[in-house]
Amino acid sequence: MTKHLPRVDVVLVGFGWTGAIFAEKLTAAGLDVLALERGPWRDTPSDFATTFAQDELRYYWRHGMFQEASQDTLTFRNNSAQTALPMRRWGSFLPGNGVGGAGVHWNGQTYRFLPSDFVARSHNEERYGPLPADMTVQDYGVTYEELEPHFDYFEKICGICGQAGNVNGETIEGGNPFEGMRSDQYPNPPMRMTFSQDRFAASARALGLNPFPVPSANMSRAYVNPLGLQMAPCTYCGFCEKHGCGNYSKASPQTTIIPVLMRRPNFGLRTNSEVLSVEKTPDGKHATGVTYVDTSGEVWFQPADIVILCAYPLQNTRLLLLSEIGAPYDPRTGEGVVGKNYCYQVMSSATVFFEDEYTNGFVGAGALGMVVDDYNGDNFDHSGLGFIGGGYIACGTTNARPIESHPVPEDVPRWGSAWKKAVRENFLKTTSVGVHGASMAHRSNYLDLDPTYKDVWGRPLLRMTYDFTLNDRRLTEHLTPVAEEIARGMGGAHVKVNARRGSYDSKPYQTTHNTGGTIMGTDPASSVVNRYGQSWDLPNLFVTGAGLFPQNAGYNPTGTVGALAYWSVDAIINQYLPDPGPLVRP
Amino acid sequence: MTHYTRRQTLRLMLMAGTALAASRVLAAEYGRGAGMPWSPMSGEVPYYGTGADRFFSRDERLAVAAICARLIPSDEDGPGATEADVVTFIDRQMAGFYGRAQHWYMQGPFAEGTSTQGYQSEHPPAMLYRLALAELDDYCRSQRGGAFAELSEEDQDAVLTGLDEGEIAFERVSAKTFFDLVLENTVEGFFADPLYGGNRDMVGWRYVGFPGTRYDYRDFVGHNGAAIPLEPVSLQGRPGWSQP
Ligand SMILES: Cc1cc2nc3c(=O)[nH]c(=O)nc-3n(C[C@H](O)[C@H](O)[C@H](O)COP(=O)(O)OP(=O)(O)OC[C@H]3O[C@@H](n4cnc5c(N)ncnc54)[C@H](O)[C@@H]3O)c2cc1C
Ligand code: SF4
Numbered sequence: 107m108t109k110h111l112p113r114v115d116v117v118l119v120g121f122g123w124t125g126a127i128f129a130e131k132l133t134a135a136g137l138d139v140l141a142l143e144r145g146p147w148r149d150t151p152s153d154f155a156t157t158f159a160q161d162e163l164r165y166y167w168r169h170g171m172f173q174e175a176s177q178d179t180l181t182f183r184n185n186s187a188q189t190a191l192p193m194r195r196w197g198s199f200l201p202g203n204g205v206g207g208a209g210v211h212w213n214g215q216t217y218r219f220l221p222s223d224f225v226a227r228s229h230n231e232e233r234y235g236p237l238p239a240d241m242t243v244q245d246y247g248v249t250y251e252e253l254e255p256h257f258d259y260f261e262k263i264c265g266i267c268g269q270a271g272n273v274n275g276e277t278i279e280g281g282n283p284f285e286g287m288r289s290d291q292y293p294n295p296p297m298r299m300t301f302s303q304d305r306f307a308a309s310a311r312a313l314g315l316n317p318f319p320v321p322s323a324n325m326s327r328a329y330v331n332p333l334g335l336q337m338a339p340c341t342y343c344g345f346c347e348k349h350g351c352g353n354y355s356k357a358s359p360q361t362t363i364i365p366v367l368m369r370r371p372n373f374g375l376r377t378n379s380e381v382l383s384v385e386k387t388p389d390g391k392h393a394t395g396v397t398y399v400d401t402s403g404e405v406w407f408q409p410a411d412i413v414i415l416c417a418y419p420l421q422n423t424r425l426l427l428l429s430e431i432g433a434p435y436d437p438r439t440g441e442g443v444v445g446k447n448y449c450y451q452v453m454s455s456a457t458v459f460f461e462d463e464y465t466n467g468f469v470g471a472g473a474l475g476m477v478v479d480d481y482n483g484d485n486f487d488h489s490g491l492g493f494i495g496g497g498y499i500a501c502g503t504t505n506a507r508p509i510e511s512h513p514v515p516e517d518v519p520r521w522g523s524a525w526k527k528a529v530r531e532n533f534l535k536t537t538s539v540g541v542h543g544a545s546m547a548h549r550s551n552y553l554d555l556d557p558t559y560k561d562v563w564g565r566p567l568l569r570m571t572y573d574f575t576l577n578d579r580r581l582t583e584h585l586t587p588v589a590e591e592i593a594r595g596m597g598g599a600h601v602k603v604n605a606r607r608g609s610y611d612s613k614p615y616q617t618t619h620n621t622g623g624t625i626m627g628t629d630p631a632s633s634v635v636n637r638y639g640q641s642w643d644l645p646n647l648f649v650t651g652a653g654l655f656p657q658n659a660g661y662n663p664t665g666t667v668g669a670l671a672y673w674s675v676d677a678i679i680n681q682y683l684p685d686p687g688p689l690v691r692p
Numbered sequence: 693m694t695h696y697t698r699r700q701t702l703r704l705m706l707m708a709g710t711a712l713a714a715s716r717v718l719a720a721e722y723g724r725g726a727g728m729p730w731s732p733m734s735g736e737v738p739y740y741g742t743g744a745d746r747f748f749s750r751d752e753r754l755a756v757a758a759i760c761a762r763l764i765p766s767d768e769d770g771p772g773a774t775e776a777d778v779v780t781f782i783d784r785q786m787a788g789f790y791g792r793a794q795h796w797y798m799q800g801p802f803a804e805g806t807s808t809q810g811y812q813s814e815h816p817p818a819m820l821y822r823l824a825l826a827e828l829d830d831y832c833r834s835q836r837g838g839a840f841a842e843l844s845e846e847d848q849d850a851v852l853t854g855l856d857e858g859e860i861a862f863e864r865v866s867a868k869t870f871f872d873l874v875l876e877n878t879v880e881g882f883f884a885d886p887l888y889g890g891n892r893d894m895v896g897w898r899y900v901g902f903p904g905t906r907y908d909y910r911d912f913v914g915h916n917g918a919a920i921p922l923e924p925v926s927l928q929g930r931p932g933w934s935q936p
Contacts, residue, residue, distance in 0.1 A: 147722065152734040158927055160905040163884040168790060175797040184808055191805045191812055195796045301917040341908040352907065364728070371725035378719040400719035463917035468902060469909040508883035508902050520856070521763040521875055522849070526772065533900035534919070559799065611808040 108397060108405045114140040114374075117396055117410035119381045119425065120417035122207015123664060124650035124671045126359035127260075128414055130333070130366065131675040133373045135683070140408065141373075141416075142398050144380035145173075145204030149360055154210070154350025162507045166348040171211055173201040178561040180420065184573040184609045185550065186437065192559050192567065197613040199620055200348065201418055205377060206359045208418065208618055209664075213347040213472030213504060214323030214356050216266050217661035218257050218669070220483040221250035221286040226546075226657060229484065230494045237494070240549040241577065242440070242447055244656035247628040247637035250286045253669045256676070258289050260668030261321075264357035265329040265337055268292040268321035282318045284485045297326045297340065302458075302465045302537035302596075303476040306501035309595030315478040320500060321665070322473030323357035333366045344505045346472030356472065376400075382563065384413055384429040384647060393647045399563065412646050412678070415624075419653030423553050423623030424568040432634050432643055435552050437571075443634045445553035447622040448570065449658040452497070452543030452578045454586045454606040456593035457513050460535040463597070467506030467537070475502030478592075481585050482660045483544070493580035495544035497660030499589050501537060501596075508533070516602050539593040541585045543606075544660040545621070548575040553623045573610050582606045619663050624653035629692065636690040638681075639674040645688045648674060745787035747818055748779075751839070752825050756782055756874070758841040762848050763878045771895045773878055781881030781890025782874075791818030813869055817877075824870035827862040828855075886926045897924040 116132050118125045121143035132139050148154075148171070164170045173179075173196075181190035202208030222229045224246040230237060237243055270291045271281025296319035299307075307317040324340040331337070340355040354361050367373045378401040385394045385407065395409035415422040426432055426444045435446035477500035479485055488494055505511055513536050514528040556569040574582075586605050593601045627633025630642035639654060641647040650671050652663040659666075681689055722729055748756060760773035760782070773779070785791055793816030805812040813820055828851075829839045836847050843851070854860035855871040862870070881890030883897070885905065891897065897904050904924035912920050 147720065147729065149728065149730075151730065155735055156907050158735070160907055161885055161887075161927060163880060163888055167880060167884075169795060174795050176793075176795050179797040182809060184806070188806065189803065191803055191809045192797045192799070193809075194793075194798065194811050197810055298913045300913055301915060304916075339910070341910050342913055343907040343909065345905075345907070368723050368728050369725060370723070373723045375722040376719060377722065402718060404719075460917075464915065464919045465917070466912065466915050466920050469912050469915065469920070506902060508897065508900060509880050512879075512883075512900070521852075521878075523765045523767045523769065526764055526767075527769045530770065530900050533902065558801065559797075609808050613808070613810045 108407050110407050111409070113409040113411070114138050115410065116140070116412045116414060117142060117408050119396060119413070119415050120144070120207065120421065121205055121359070121375060122202055122416065122418065123209040123359055124667060125207070125416035126209075126363040126367065127668060127671040128416060128650065128675050129373055130363050131672070131679065133367060133370045135679045136372070138372045139374070140410070141375045142379045142381050142396065142408065143205055143375065143377050145377065147377050148204045148206055148210060148350070150350065150352060150354060154352050156352035159350055159352040160343065160345040162345070162509050165211070166507070167509060169196060169200070171202065171204060171350065172196060173203040176562070179567060181556040181559050181567050181569045182612045183569075183571055186571055190556055190569045190571070193612055198611065198616050199618040200615070201420060201618065205364070205375070209358045210350045210360065211348050212664065213662075215473040215475070215662045216261065216264060216321045216323050216665040218286060219250070219659045219661055219666045220284065220485070222484045223659040224248060224250050224253075226494070233484070234488060234494065242547045242549050243494070244447070244547070244625065244627050244632060246656060247626055247633070248670070248673065253673055254286070254289055256669040256672035257665065259332075259672055260665065262293050263331050263333070263362050264323045264668075265294050265325055265331055265362075266292050266321050266323055266357075267294040267296050267326040269296050269319050271318060280318060282479050283316050284479045284482065292321065294326050294329055297322050297324060297471065297474050299474070299476060300466070300469055300503050301463065302501055302503050303474070305596040306539060306592060307476045309592045310478050312595055313591060315480045315592070317476045317478050320473050320475035320477050320502065322471070324471040324473050325355045331362055333363065335362055335365060337361055340471050342469050342471050342474065344468045344470040345507065346470075347504055381417070381425065382428070382565070384415075384425060384431060386429070386431070386644065391644065393644045412648070414648045414650065416650045419620050419623050419651050420553070420568055422649055422651060422653045424555070426624060426634070427555050428565060431641065431647070434554060437550055437552055440549055443625070443632065445623050447547035447625050447656055448551050448553045448572060449545040449547055449621045449655065450572065450610070451545055451617045451619045451658060452574060452582050452606055453541065453616050454543070454582050454589070455538045455540040455604045456586070456590040457536055457538045457602045457604065458593045458596050458598035459515060459532055459600040459602070460597070461599040464534045465503070465537045466534055467503055467511060470503040470505045472504055473502070474504065475500045481588055491580065491584060493577045493584070495546055495577070495581060495660060497541050497543035497581070497585055499539060499541050499585065499592065501539050503537065506533065513538070513602070515600055537596075539589045541582065541589050542660055542662070543578065543581050543585060545658040546575065546577045547622065547657040548577070551575070574606070617662075619652065619658060621652040621655040621658040621663060624649045625656045626654040627656060636688075638677040638689045639670065640682070640689050642692065646686065648678065650674065744784070746783050747786035747791055748783050751829070752822065753779060753783060754841040755825050755829060755839065756821070758848060759852065759874055760878045760881070762845065762852055763875055764882050770899045773882055775892065775895050776882050776890050777892040778878050778881035778890045781884065781888050782877050784889045785877065786818040786821060792816050811869070813865065815865060817873060820865055820870055820873065823865045824862060824867065827864065831860060831862075887928060894924045894926055
């Protein structure tokens with residue numbers, strides 16, 4: 107029997123980056139907030155202390171902190187003609203689980219999308235003419251200017267280390283000359299760079315490009331954030347991505363928000379509690395709360411005045427589909443919205459092999475790097491190129507974790523003495539110039555429920571139908587040679603190009619930047635939520651995260667995810683609470 | 693509240709009982725002004741396959757050791773899988789949750805899948821090894837005159853190449869899936885923390901120059917392309933800590 111619990115003002119589904127942001131602002135506004143998190147409690151001393159955090163096998167290869175595929179995974183196929191099969195173990199991306207979500211084991215590369223990214227359809231059509239019919243690219247419905255104060259606040263919460271390029275219209279040397287106008291500097295100076303970044307920057311400058319430091323959530327110095335929480339300088343430990351930080355040096359919900367929340371009497375958190383569905387009033391016009399199951403198998407109904415989905419794009423989409431909220435997207439007719447415009451990231455790179463110099467990749471950090479933005483978004487003229495969007499091109503030194511990172515030149519066999527020798531010769535002497543390409547929405551790429559495979563509770567898995575599009579292929583073919591050219595100017599003995607060709611492959615890790623499925627917009631016929639993240643169907647239901655992106659830009663998502671979360675929670679507090687109801691009338 | 697009938701709920705509870713019995717933590721409530729929870733000894737000590745449990749039979753162990761020794765050979769350039777005791781690493785992994793695919797999604801139906809869909813075998817890693825190793829030795833006996841471990845290095849390399857390139861097929865399992873998994877596990881065993889039984893005495897790390905789990909390189913950020921001569925350290929400490 108489902109047991110009924112006492113009502114709360116707000117229930118948050120998932121307690122990662124976005125859950126923590128909403129909880130902090132809503133409790134500060136005096137609301138009674140409960141977060142339900144399907145995974146366990148996690149914190150620095152108990153789960154990633156410096157005595158055991160740096161364990162590559164456990165945390166990456168045995169998925170120490172990721173969603174357990176045995177409980178719930180996705181099925182995947184490249185196109186609708188194929189039969190989707192389960193991702194039996196994770197590969198291409200790694201959904202988070204537990205308190206802090208993927209914010210525990212991210213890198214911390216914290217970008218703002220460009221102003222033109224938020225108006226991708228209108229901007230590009232105005233400049234280049236109509237987009238192809240199958241490109242379902244849309245505007246966000248919110249602009250960079252509206253988000254700017256929220257970008258700024260998220261950067262201060264995280265203590266982002268970077269070099270501004272445009273503060274209040276004034277161009278600053280050494281920053282990103284293409285960035286949208288900022289109201290303030292970054293709260294901390296950039297990280298210190300290593301040999302590889304120096305070589306990259308010199309090569310890029312020689313080509314007339316504009317290198318700047320990757321905005322980093324790994325601390326360049328001790329920092330106290332606006333909530334009074336203290337962070338320590340990063341030690342360049344090289345176990346950042348896919349691992350938790352033992353030093354309180356990486357911005358995560360744990361280091362920047364949660365300790366403050368846990369002291370507030372109007373905040374509660376239930377762990378190991380997986381939300382199964384959002385419940386509605388009989389007329390289907392309001393959310394009444396959520397049903398969840400705990401690890402003992404007990405099923406509970408948690409009533410709430412406001413429900414906010416903070417469960418990462420994939421789970422947010424699935425919860426809407428399972429709860430029968432919003433029309434599911436149908437790729438044949440192009441109608442329906444839930445699951446529409448699933449996008450990803452189009453990655454490629456050029457590896458530089460040095461002969462005499464050492465790159466010492468183990469001296470690294472998740473967001474240590476130099477980057478150029480000259481080929482991102484609409485920072486360059488796309489006339490005649492046949493694609494829109496772009497990507498950043500960066501040289502990061504994140505790690506030399508040896509199971510994962512042991513590049514060898516292309517003519518070396520996969521095993522045996524020759525392979526072993528090549529690994530040894532190159533292990534400390536390589537670096538890479540990576541292209542982080544945008545992924546534009548296409549009619550045939552989407553998420554829905556799988557007809558065959560079920561999760562541990564007997565409910566359909568989410569099904570992903572995804573492949574790289576013509577726009578993606580042209581984009582990567584245009585940008586990868588630029589990365590190669592920069593790489594060739596870095597003084598190495600050999601450059602190996604890792605182009606992105608063929609179909610999207612779910613096996614090798616690429617990025618955990620899954621976007622879309624619950625997109626925002628200006629019209630209920632083409633979006634799931636309005637410009638504030640509020641459901642068009644149920645005004646007391648809000649959705650967060652990169653699932654709101656109508657298409658993905660050429661950056662890591664979380665800076666924009668954070669800004670959108672602060673923008674949305676601000677609208678709840680200042681507009682919705684005084685007058686509950688739709689914030690936008692269609 | 694219309695989604696779950698009483699029977700469905702009961703079914704959910706029963707499934708939870710079997711599937712989640714091993715879960716380390718039960719649902720818990722935090723917050724409400726109590727501050728950050730903390731209790732002594734709550735640190736999650738490494739537990740991944742560090743037990744000394746074994747899975748392989750004597751013959752299986754001989755075969756796996758021989759395969760690993762060809763994938764990462766011991767030669768004039770330095771130590772290989774044998775010195776690193778990779779076979780012990782793999783044996784322990786197979787005896788643990790990894791070998792059972794406990795964290796993988798293993799519900800059917802099973803189908804072969806495309807090259808972009810990943811692991812689709814109905815067998816968890818340990819069973820895949822068991823079935824494949826039996827067929828491997830059968831194949832070697834009938835085609836090369838002895839079990840895999842008894843063949844010359846040249847013959848072993850030829851057989852492994854046959855598996856890798858899909859020229860040798862097994863009846864009950866995919867020879868290629870097996871080869872790819874052994875290669876993956878061998879690299880893991882050569883480079884994982886010695887805690888797990890392989891990379892013994894950090895030979896893998898020392899061979900490539902990886903300083904291990906030190907966790908603080910602030911003094912070396914400005915290396916400017918010079919070598920950083922540091923002895924490796926593992927999660928168990930030693931010997932880097934005590935050497936001058
Ligand atoms: C290895 C890795 C590296 C990354 N590096 C970067 C980077 O450098 N820069 C960047 O911008 N981004 C990066 N990311 C992405 C970044 O981590 C995410 O964008 C960010 O965490 C998203 O926040 P979120 O709140 O939407 O989801 P999360 O932080 O993942 O939180 C979602 C939470 O919801 C919980 N949940 C899910 N379903 C349910 C349910 N049904 N009931 C209850 N709880 C549920 C999950 O367990 C999880 O804790 C990286 C991600 C990974 C995995
Ligand atoms: S690189 Fe820095 S921020 Fe990242 S885990 Fe190590 S110490 Fe923490």
